Amino acid sequence: MKSVPVKVEHEGRWVATTMGIGEDRFRIDAPLNREIPYKSVVDLEEKKNQIVVTAGANGETVCRIASVEKVLTVLKKFIITQASAYRLNAFFMSPAIRGGVLIQDAKWEKGAIAVMKTGIWFVSQENQVCIPLEDVAGIELTSREIQEKDLNVVKIDHLTENEVVTSFVLCPMTTLQVLYNFLKEATHDSEVHEEIDPLTGQVAMLVYSGMDSSAIENMLKLSHKDLDAIYERLLEMGLAEVLYVRKEVQLTAKGVRYISDSVKSPIA
Amino acid sequence: MGRILIVDDTMFMRTLLKNILFSGGHDIVGEAADGAEAVARYQELKPDLVTMDVVMPKVNGIEALKAIKAADPSAKVIMCTAVGQEQMVKLAVKSGARGYIVKPFQAPKVLEEVKNVLSA
Numbered sequence: 233m234k235s236v237p238v239k240v241e242h243e244g245r246w247v248a249t250t251m252g253i254g255e256d257r258f259r260i261d262a263p264l265n266r267e268i269p270y271k272s273v274v275d276l277e278e279k280k281n282q283i284v285v286t287a288g289a290n291g292e293t294v295c296r297i298a299s300v301e302k303v304l305t306v307l308k309k310f311i312i313t314q315a316s317a318y319r320l321n322a323f324f325m326s327p328a329i330r331g332g333v334l335i336q337d338a339k340w341e342k343g344a345i346a347v348m349k350t351g352i353w354f355v356s357q358e359n360q361v362c363i364p365l366e367d368v369a370g371i372e373l374t375s376r377e378i379q380e381k382d383l384n385v386v387k388i389d390h391l392t393e394n395e396v397v398t399s400f401v402l403c404p405m406t407t408l409q410v411l412y413n414f415l416k417e418a419t420h421d422s423e424v425h426e427e428i429d430p431l432t433g434q435v436a437m438l439v440y441s442g443m444d445s446s447a448i449e450n451m452l453k454l455s456h457k458d459l460d461a462i463y464e465r466l467l468e469m470g471l472a473e474v475l476y477v478r479k480e481v482q483l484t485a486k487g488v489r490y491i492s493d494s495v496k497s498p499i500a
Numbered sequence: 501m502g503r504i505l506i507v508d509d510t511m512f513m514r515t516l517l518k519n520i521l522f523s524g525g526h527d528i529v530g531e532a533a534d535g536a537e538a539v540a541r542y543q544e545l546k547p548d549l550v551t552m553d554v555v556m557p558k559v560n561g562i563e564a565l566k567a568i569k570a571a572d573p574s575a576k577v578i579m580c581t582a583v584g585q586e587q588m589v590k591l592a593v594k595s596g597a598r599g600y601i602v603k604p605f606q607a608p609k610v611l612e613e614v615k616n617v618l619s620a
Contacts, residue, residue: 332605333591333613377590396606434512441516442607447523451515 233259240264241296251297252308256314260295268293270314277348278362283308286349305360312355318347320407320416324354326361326399327392340378345401347414352388354399363399364387367391368422371415373408376400386412396440426469435462436471445478456480501525502548502618507538508560509556513603515588516549517580517610524611539567542575551601554581554588562572562591562594569596576617578605 233252240249242263252259257269268287275286282298297307323340351364370389375382386401386408401411416446418450428436431452438448449459466472483491508514520534529545531590532538538560542550550568554561566610568575572617578599579592589600601610 255542329602333609334600336593336600395609396604398602408547430512437512437604438516440604440606441520443516445520477515477521 235261236299237299239300240298246298251299252301253310255310258310258451260297264295266293266295270310271316273311273315274317275351276308276311276353276362277350277364278308281297285311291349307308308353308360309355312346312360313344315346315348318410320345320403320411322354322401322403322407323363324356324361324399324401325361326354326363327397328400329398331395331397340402345403345411349409352415354401361399363390363404364390365418366413368415369396371412371419372392373412376402378402381390384408385448386415388415410419424469424471428469432462433467434464435459439472501527502614503527503545503581504614505530505531505538505541505547505550506530507532507535507541507544507550507556508553509533510553511618513580520607520610521551521614524605524614528613529619535561535564535567538564539571542568543571546572549576549586549614551578551580551614552597554579554592562588562595565592565595565597578613578617 235250235252238249238251239246240260240261247263250265256271258269259267267330268285269323270419272287273285274288274291277284281301281304282296284425285295285297285303287293297304322343322345323341323342323482325338326337327335341356341359343354346355350366351362354361367390368388369391372387374385374387376385379436383402384405388399388401390397390399401408403411434452436447438451443451445459463472467474504521504532506514506517506521506528508517509615516532521522521528529540529547533554538550539559540553552561552565563601565577568577576598577596578601580603581588581590582603592600598620599613601613
C-alpha cells in the first residue's frame with residue numbers, strides 16, 4: 233500500500249498525516265489509525281479539495297480528507313467502483329448544456345455511475361463528476377439523437393456554483409428506468425405542486441436569467457411593493473431564497489444640508 | 501460589442517434577451533416576431549448577429565436561418581429554443597447556426613456565447 237501525505241479532520245481540526253491507498257481498502261495513519269475497505273463505504277461527498285467518506289452499515293465512520301487532486305482522484309476512483317452503492321455501466325455527457333448554452337463539443341463518455349446516499353457519481357477514464365442530490369433541479373426520461381438513432385436518455389438538470397447545468401445518461405432502458413425512478417424518489421421534496429400565477433412565473437424566470445430587482449420592475453412595469461409581494465410568494469413556496477435585503481433611503485436634514493452646500497461649492 | 505437583431509414570437513423573451521444583451525454592452529438594432537419578418541429585418545439592418553427562436557408562426561426559425569444564410573453566407577445566427585427541442589440542434593447546425601441557446605437561460609452564459617460567436 234503506497235503512502236501519501238494528506239490532511240484529515242480529527243477532533244474538530246485538520247491534522248497532517250499519511251494515507252495508504254490499496255486495491256481494496258485505504259488506511260489513514262495516526263492519529264486516526266483507521267482502515268476502511270472500499271466496499272464498506274456508503275457515501276462519498278466532494279467539497280473543493282476535500283472529500284467526505286462515510287462508511288459502515290449505519291454510516292458510523294466519517295472521514296474528511298484533504299489532499300492534492302491527484303491523490304483524491306485515485307482514492308475516489310477506487311471508492312466509486314467498489315463502494316456499497318447502486319452501480320451501472322453507462323455513457324454520460326456532463327455538462328451538455330451550461331446556463332442554457334449548448335456545449336457543442338460535449339462528448340459521450342463511457343464509464344460507470346454510482347448512486348450514493350447524497351449524490352450520483354459519474355466516472356470515466358478521464359472524468360469524475362459528482363451531482364449532489366440536493367442540487368438536482370430536474371429529471372426527465374427523454375430521447376436524444378445519438379449516431380442518427382433516437383435513444384432513451386435520462387436528462388438531469390443540476391446546480392453547479394450557481395449555474396444550471398444539464399447532463400445526460402445513456403444506458404439500456406431497464407437500467408435507465410431504475411435510475412430515473414430512484415432520482416425521482418430521492419428528489420421528490422423539490423417538486424413543485426403549487427399553482428403559480430403567470431406573473432409570479434415570469435418573475436421567477438427573470439430571476440433565473442439573472443435579472444436584478446430594478447430590471448424586473450422595469451421589464452414587467454411593477455412597483456417595488458408589487459415585486460416584494462411576488463418575492464414573498466416565491467419565498468413562501470420555497471422557490472427562492474433571500475440573497476440580500478436592498479435598502480431604500482431618504483436624506484436626513486444633515487444629508488440635505490450636505491447636498492445644499494455641495495451645490496454652492498461642487499463636490500470634489 | 502455587436503449590433504444584434506432579436507427574433508422571438510413572444511414579447512417577454514424579446515425583452516429578456518434585450519435586457520441581457522444590453523447589459524453586456526451590445527446594441528439592439530431591431531426585433532422581429534416571426535421568421536418572415538426576421539429575414540426582412542436582416543436585409544434591412546445587416547446586424548452583426550441574430551438570436552433566432554426556433555418555433556415561431558408563419559416562417560419558423562430554421563427556415564428563416566436558411567433564408568438568411570442563402571442571402572448572406574457569413575451571417576452569424578444563434579438559435580434559441582425551449583427545453584425538449586434540443587433535437588433541432590443538428591438541423592440548425594447543418595443549416596449554418598453558429599450557436600445554440602436552450603430556454604431557460606442564464607445571462608452570463610448567453611453573453612459568453614454571443615461574445616464567442618461575434619469574435620469567431
